Amino acid sequence: MRIKTVRTTVPTEVTRDGETYTINKTVDRKVVTVVDVHRIVRRAVTAVTVLVVAVALAWSVTSIGALLSIGAPTWVAYLAAGAFDLSWAVLMAAEWTMQYDDRARIPRVAGWLALAVSMTAIATEGQLHAGVWIGIIGAVISLLAKGLWTVMMMITEHPLSxxxxxxxxxxxxxxxxxxxxxxxxxxxxxxxxxxxxxxESGSLTRVAWDAEGITRKALAETLADAIEDDAGPAGSGSRPQSAGSGSAPESVPLRSVPDPDHFAPQSGSIKELVGSVMAEGITDPAAVVREVQADRPDASAETIKRMVRLHRVNGS
Known part of the structure; x- marks a missing residue:
């Protein structure tokens, strides 16, 4: 135990000319410090344990790599040797992080099994290249590292009721x-x-056509132009029948002029008016524009034509 002086600041009220101010005043305080021996020992045990684990990993990789290089390229053999040791090292770390979890038993048991496999490989390599005792001693190094890690966990763990x-x-x-x-x-x-x-992107099938740079307007105009090309020019009557099909019924001609007996303008949005006009068989864009503007003089011709194209594509 020792006593040391610590300089710190404390808020202090000072009155000047009838007004009170709060300032930070520097003061010296005597503090009694106690050396925490247990904490120092725990830190030392942790540091030494980590060092021993690193040494064990280096020795194990060297031994197992030399053993596996008999049947594989050198760089592959040492990579595989690293997998042997990293497996039980990672399992030890997992056990430490799960020390207050009931599932910690899984990495604990798996860690001991992985260590047994690694020790067997180290002992085998020592017996082949340097003698049986060298193999046993090399295997014991990994066992010591695992044992020190277990002791370190016991020191740092806080038992729970x-x-x-x-x-x-x-x-x-x-x-x-x-x-x-x-x-x-x-x-x-x-x-x-x-x-x-x-x-929000909009498409015929509710799929994002604009993922390929195709907008709904561009797609509708393209399909509408294709429909107009297939249907032929407005007012041309029915399509010519193929030879030998005299008994086939005539196709319904496209109507390009309004029929007052079948269509009566009605109020509503431009889209609804376009739908009503085209439902009566009037499909020529110019004729649809005239019929819609008869009921809505303020309607733009371009807007009406766009609604015609969308009606043809969507069918509504």
């Missing part, structure tokens, strides 16, 4: 629930954004 363990498990469950809900909400937001983008 049965009640405390159940409380920790319930809090972990709530934290896991919040994490799962956050991930699910993020996916739901992304799906809704994609759905909204598809709807």
């Amino acid at each position: 049965d009640v405390s363990r159940q409380i920790v498990q319930q809090k972990r469950s709530r934290a896991s629930e919040e994490l799962a809900l956050t991930i699910t909400d993020r996916e739901l937001i992304r799906i809704r954004q994609e759905t909204a983008a598809l709807r």
Whole structure:
């Protein structure tokens, strides 16, 4: 135990000319410090354990790599040797992070199994190249590293009673629930954004045609032009019949002029008026423009023609 002086600031009220101000005043305080021996020992054990694990990994990779290089290229053999040791090292780290979780038994058991496989490979390599005792000693290095890690976990772990363990498990469950809900909400937001983008892009089949640079207007105009090319010029009457088809019924001619007995202008939007006119068989754009403007003189001819093209494409 020792006493040291610590300089700090404290808020202090000062009155000048009848007014009170709050200033930060520098003061020296005597602080009693106690050396935490247990904390120093825990840090030393942790540092030494990590060092021993690193040495064990280096020795194991060298030994197993030399063993596997008998039947494989050198670089492949040493990569595979690294997989041997990293497996039990990763499992040790997983066991440490899950020390207050009931599932920690899984990485604990798997870690010992992976260590046994690694030690067997190290002993085999030593017996082939340097002698049986070299192989055994090399294998024991990995066992010492695993044992020190287990001791370090025992030092740093805080034992819990049965009640405390159940409380920790319930809090972990709530934290896991919040994490799962956050991930699910993020996916739901992304799906809704994609759905909204598809709807706003517009297309005949509710698919984002503009993903390929095709807008709804351009697609509608293209299809409308194709329909007009197939139908022929307005007012040309019925399509010519093929030879030998005299008994075939005549196709219905396109009407290019209004028939007052079948159509009566009605109020409504431009789209509704266009639909009503075309429902009566008037399909020529110029004729549709005249009929719609008879009821809506302020309607633009370009707007009416666009509605005609959309009506032909969508059928409504």
